[in-house]
Amino acid sequence: MGAQWKHKGRTANAAAKGKLLSKAAKELLMAAKGGADPSSNARLRLAIEQAKKAQMTKDTLERVIKKGAGLLDEAVNYELVTYEGFAPHQVPVIVECLTESRARTAANVRQLFRKGQIAATGAISWDFARLGAIEATPPAGADAETAAIEAGAQDLEAGEDGATRFFTEATDLDAVRKALEAAHWKVETAALVWRAKNPVTLDDPAKRAEVDDFLAEMDEDDDVQTIFVGLA
Numbered sequence: 296m297g298a299q300w301k302h303k304g305r306t307a308n309a310a311a312k313g314k315l316l317s318k319a320a321k322e323l324l325m326a327a328k329g330g331a332d333p334s335s336n337a338r339l340r341l342a343i344e345q346a347k348k349a350q351m352t353k354d355t356l357e358r359v360i361k362k363g364a365g366l367l368d369e370a371v372n373y374e375l376v377t378y379e380g381f382a383p384h385q386v387p388v389i390v391e392c393l394t395e396s397r398a399r400t401a402a403n404v405r406q407l408f409r410k411g412q413i414a415a416t417g418a419i420s421w422d423f424a425r426l427g428a429i430e431a432t433p434p435a436g437a438d439a440e441t442a443a444i445e446a447g448a449q450d451l452e453a454g455e456d457g458a459t460r461f462f463t464e465a466t467d468l469d470a471v472r473k474a475l476e477a478a479h480w481k482v483e484t485a486a487l488v489w490r491a492k493n494p495v496t497l498d499d500p501a502k503r504a505e506v507d508d509f510l511a512e513m514d515e516d517d518d519v520q521t522i523f524v525g526l527a
Contacts, residue, residue, distance in 0.1 A: 299428070299488050299522070299523055300510050300514070300522040312349070314515075315349040316346075316349050316350070316351055317517065318520055319342070319345050319346040319348075319351055320351070320359050321373060321520060322342045322345065322346075322393070322520070323339070323342045323343070323346055323356065323359045323360055323363060324363035324371050324373055324393075325338075325373055325375065325393060326341070326342040326363065327339055327342075327359070327360045327362070327363025327364040328363055328364065330364065331360050331361065331363075331364035331366060337468070337469035339360070341468075341469070341472075343360075344485070345486075346359075348483075348484075373393045373394065373395050374393070374394065374395075374397070375391060375392070375520075376391075376392045376394055376397060376400055377392070377416070378392070378401075378408075378413065379414045379415070379418055379419035379420055380412050381411045381412045381414065382411045382506045382524065383411055383502070383505045383506055383509055384495070384497060384502050384505065384506060385495065386495045386506050386524060386525060386526050387419045387495070387524070387525035388411070388419070388510070388522065388523070388524050388525070389419060389420060389423060389489045389522070389523040389524075390404060390513060390519060390521075390522050390523075391519075391520050391521040391522075391523075392404065392518040392519050393518065393520045399518070403518065404513075404516070404518075407512060407516060410509050411509060420489065422492050422493055422525070423489040423490060423491050423492060423523065423525065424489070424490045425487065425488075425489060426449070426462045426464070426465060426487070426488055426489075426490050427462065427463035427464065427468030427471065427485070427487055428460055428461070428462055428463075428468075428484075428485070428486060428487075428488040428490070429448070429460070429461045429462075429463065429468070429471060429472050429482055429484070429485045430454045430455070430458050430459070430460045430461075430482070430483045430484045430485075431458060431459060431461065431480040431481055431482045431483060432456075432457060432458045432480065432481045432483065433457075433459065433480055434478075434479040434480065434481075439451055439459040442459075442478055442480060443459075443461055445474065446471045446475050446478065447463070447467055447470065447471050447474060448461040448463050448471050449462050449463055449464060450462040458483060461475065462490065465487055468485060468486075468487065469485075472485045486521075488521075488523060489523035490523075491524070491525030491526075493525070494525040494526055495525055495527060496526075497526065497527075506524075506526065510522055
């Protein structure tokens with residue numbers, strides 16, 4: 296694993312779909328602060344793609360972008376807050392939240408860490424690399440290593456369902472995504488991630504289940520946007 300934790304089976308029901316849409320909307324709001332034109336706002340381009348994958352309607356997408364860009368009367372005060380700590384069995388975790396209330400989020404996250412251990416800023420992230428990550432499926436006959444070299448990716452690993460996960464320098468994320476799309480790869484996700492340099496290995500299924508339960512509970516909080524876990 297060593298990168299973003301994903302809730303298994305998340306899209307299986309209406310409540311889960313609503314959670315995905317809520318996260319997509321928050322990311323759109325934050326991204327649109329940099330401008331409502333996706334042609335000049337790389338973060339917004341990526342956020343739009345993720346919102347479409349979450350099946351956000353066109354009207355809602357456009358309204359959220361305008362709201363985030365300050366083009367509507369409604370004020371938007373979301374900010375990104377990052378927490379670091381350990382899941383059970385000393386598995387390192389970085390939790391990114393988008394919130395309009397730091398105090399509420401801090402209290403909730405501290406409570407969610409009760410089965411693990413919350414840590415000071417920098418205590419965990421020093422052992423993670425801040426990278427771009429692109430998950431894409433190949434066209435027929437494509438070689439992932441060749442595609443990585445030609446697109447300018449720094450590393451790659453097997454993704455889910457036949458996809459490949461390409462890692463880039465944080466500043467190269469959008470350029471590598473465009474290069475892969477130009478080579479006819481289908482980009483499924485593209486985002487900045489925290490990737491563990493020394494992920495923990497847990498061979499005991501019961502211990503892994505404890506970690507998964509901890510992460511699933513954390514993920515249910517409305518303010519939690521993304522979880523990164525150092526688990527091999």
